[in-house]
Amino acid sequence: MNKTILKLLAFSTLIFIVGCGKANNSNTKLITDKDKEVLRYLKEVEWPKAYAEQDTLLLDRILGEDFKMIDHSGNWYSKKDELDWIKKNSTNNDSFNYEIKRFEILDNGTAVICGTGHILKDSVKSIYQSSNVLVKREGKWKAVLSHVSGFKNIEEEE
Numbered sequence: 053m054n055k056t057i058l059k060l061l062a063f064s065t066l067i068f069i070v071g072c073g074k075a076n077n078s079n080t081k082l083i084t085d086k087d088k089e090v091l092r093y094l095k096e097v098e099w100p101k102a103y104a105e106q107d108t109l110l111l112d113r114i115l116g117e118d119f120k121m122i123d124h125s126g127n128w129y130s131k132k133d134e135l136d137w138i139k140k141n142s143t144n145n146d147s148f149n150y151e152i153k154r155f156e157i158l159d160n161g162t163a164v165i166c167g168t169g170h171i172l173k174d175s176v177k178s179i180y181q182s183s184n185v186l187v188k189r190e191g192k193w194k195a196v197l198s199h200v201s202g203f204k205n206i207e208e209e210e
Contacts, residue, residue, distance in 0.1 A: 079174070087188070100150060108139055111138060119195055147170075163185070166181075
């Protein structure tokens with residue numbers, strides 16, 4: 053009986069050591085030095101490009117399957133809704149740029165990007181505020197939440 057207990061103890065110890073080793077090996081660095089550059093490019097270049105060119109393939113790559121958007125009126129939209137919207141609506145802006153005001157990458161693979169969108173269309177300047185949450189999944193960043201608010205024409209304030 054002592055041999056059985058010793059074998060069981062040895063086996064349990066081996067399982068514990070192997071289990072700890074796997075946890076340590078699978079806990080590789082989730083965030084890399086390049087992530088900030090990748091996210092900045094995604095938010096400042098690729099995301100606006102998807103809307104400007106009505107590129108549903110690019111937007112599909114950016115948005116996670118669980119993506120939700122809340123617009124300036126408080127309406128909720130899914131990834132499918134957003135893809136359908138850009139198919140039917142061209143932006144036709146003269147220019148657009150996104151000014152990042154908050155940019156954080158958390159150790160758990162979550163990024164928060166907030167800022168102001170600047171639009172020029174037919175000599176009318178407009179701005180809006182947005183906040184975006186992205187999650188790193190299988191090495192790729194996916195947007196899971198966007199909230200847009202405060203859309204206004206600048207001339208109205210002057």
